[in-house]
Amino acid sequence: MRRRTPPPPSPLPQREGVDPVRVRLPAGNTWATVRDHLVERLAAGAGVIDGMLDAGLIVDADGRPVPRDMAYAPGMFVWFHRELPEEERVPFPVDVVYRDEHVVVADKPHFLATTPRGSHVAETALARLRRQLGTPALSAAHRLDRLTAGLVLFTVRPEERGAYQSLFRDRRVEKVYEAVAPYDPRVDLPRTVRSRIVKPRGQLAAQEVDGEPNAETRIELLARREGVARYRLLPRTGQTHQLRVHMSALGLPILGDPLYPVVTGPVAVGDFRRPLQLLARELEFTDPVTGRAHRFVSRRELGAWPSHAAADADDAGAP
Numbered sequence: 350m351r352r353r354t355p356p357p358p359s360p361l362p363q364r365e366g367v368d369p370v371r372v373r374l375p376a377g378n379t380w381a382t383v384r385d386h387l388v389e390r391l392a393a394g395a396g397v398i399d400g401m402l403d404a405g406l407i408v409d410a411d412g413r414p415v416p417r418d419m420a421y422a423p424g425m426f427v428w429f430h431r432e433l434p435e436e437e438r439v440p441f442p443v444d445v446v447y448r449d450e451h452v453v454v455a456d457k458p459h460f461l462a463t464t465p466r467g468s469h470v471a472e473t474a475l476a477r478l479r480r481q482l483g484t485p486a487l488s489a490a491h492r493l494d495r496l497t498a499g500l501v502l503f504t505v506r507p508e509e510r511g512a513y514q515s516l517f518r519d520r521r522v523e524k525v526y527e528a529v530a531p532y533d534p535r536v537d538l539p540r541t542v543r544s545r546i547v548k549p550r551g552q553l554a555a556q557e558v559d560g561e562p563n564a565e566t567r568i569e570l571l572a573r574r575e576g577v578a579r580y581r582l583l584p585r586t587g588q589t590h591q592l593r594v595h596m597s598a599l600g601l602p603i604l605g606d607p608l609y610p611v612v613t614g615p616v617a618v619g620d621f622r623r624p625l626q627l628l629a630r631e632l633e634f635t636d637p638v639t640g641r642a643h644r645f646v647s648r649r650e651l652g653a654w655p656s657h658a659a660a661d662a663d664d665a666g667a668p
Contacts, residue, residue, distance in 0.1 A: 360412030361428050363485050366476030367465055369428045376423045383419045383427060401429060436472040437619040443474050443481070446500070446645055451638050452513065453478060453487065453503040454645050459624035460616070463492040463501055474501060491517045494590065496605075496616065499526070499629025499647045512637040517587065524584055525631035526592055527571070529653040530601040532578035539569040542595045546588040553615060554608040555590040557598060564588040566595045577604070579654050592627060603627050604653050626653045 361369040372387070380386040387407070388398045401407050405414035407429040415427055441458035448454070455474055462469035465476060479487050490502040490513040504510040516522045543562040548555035565585040572579045580601070582592050590609070596602060597609035604626040607613045616623075628651055633644040650656055 356426055357410045359428055360408055360410060361430065363479065364430050365433060365471040366479035366485075367431075367433065367470055369430045372427050372429075374421060374423055374425045374427070378421075380421045382417070382421055383415055383425070384417050386421060387427075406430065431470070433471055434468050436469065439472055440621070443477050444648065445478075445482070446648070447643075448482070449505075449639075451505055451509060451636070452490075453482065453484070453505065454632065454643075455501050455503060456647050456649055457493055457498055457501050457629075458649070459496060459498045460621055462495040464489050469495065475503070478503060490514050491587070493629055494625075496607075496625040497627045497629060498624070498649050500632045500645055501629070502632060509638055516634050516637060520585065521634060523631070523633040524629065525633075526582040526584070527628045527630045527651060528580045528582055528592065528596060528603045529577055529626035529651050530580060530596055530603045532573045532576055533600055536599050536601060538580075539567060541565060541567045542599070544595070544598070546591055546594055548589045554612050555588070555594055557594060564591045564595070566592060568595065568599070577653065579651075593625075624652060626651045 356371060356373065359369055359371065363369070372390070374383065374386060380389070384398060384402060388395045391398065398407075399417065402415060402417050407415045407427055409415055410426055439458065439461045441461065443458065443461065444456040446454050446456050455478060457463065457474045461477075462473045463475060465471075465473050470476065475487065475489055479485055484505060486505065486507050488504050488507065488510050490504050490510065493499060493501055502513060504513050543565045544557045545560040545562050546555050546564045547558055563586060567583040567585070569581040569583075570578055571581050578601075580596070582596070584591055588594075593603055593606055593609050597606070602609050605623045606625055606627075607616055628647060628649055630647050631645065635642050
């Protein structure tokens with residue numbers, strides 16, 4: 350199989366820990382100029398693109414500004430910085446629990462996105478850590494939902510990122526989550542839930558559908574008290590919102606969930622009152638580069654089940 354040539358390095362530095370946008374011009378003779386293609390592809394309006402070109406904000410691989418009349422060349426790369434949106438600061442820190450020359454393991458708070466996406470760009474764990482640690486090449490090996498707190502693995506060296514991503518792809522990472530949800534004695538636990546989950550484009554919530562299962566979660570009861578319980582969740586797969594969907598399907602929706610079982614809408618910007626009671630508690634894996642055995646444990650607590658509550662809870666018989 351022919352290997353694709355990697356793109357050239359960016360001629361533009363990061364801004365606020367955020368990479369510039371890279372655009373590769375596709376094959377075809379549809380466009381006479383680079384400008385014509387960008388107007389159509391970016392859907393930003395001809396005036397916006399012309400203004401960026403005239404200001405020298407779109408550059409080629411050598412960092413030279415692209416003029417309006419530059420001829421279209423398939424395979425060419427151009428870069429520019431997106432205009433950063435005004436973002437509400439998430440008033441909780443990203444804690445680093447481990448760092449070496451290959452990886453960083455961070456303990457992400459609720460409400461902070463893992464990587465830039467949509468309206469969350471500079472206020473993300475990745476951008477914050479790049480600024481905080483002075484590691485511009487830092488990348489995420491996987492992601493947590495914005496509303497989920499807990500452990501996230503980041504890679505330091507771009508050439509090693511694939512090796513760490515393969516850990517998650519090949520299910521060679523042991524992931525343990527904790528959640529607080531209603532207690533229902535009619536739900537027989539522990540159990541393994543398998544189903545097919547899809548998330549339609551443009552919709553907030555994922556859903557279970559008929560078909561071959563693509564999502565598997567083991568659910569264990571840890572402790573219970575006053576109508577709620579603490580659960581250990583062990584996902585074998587990583588479908589979007591998998592843990593939230595499976596808990597809701599059992600009639601045990603995770604506390605603070607704005608999507609399951611009923612979509613009440615996205616959490617309003619700046620509203621930090623009801624964090625989703627879901628925590629990525631543990632990550633365990635053998636480092637594919639160094640061969641070291643790693644096990645990391647989040648220091649965070651779920652607000653609906655503070656540590657002192659464990660001593661008062663009824664024993665659920667779980668290990």
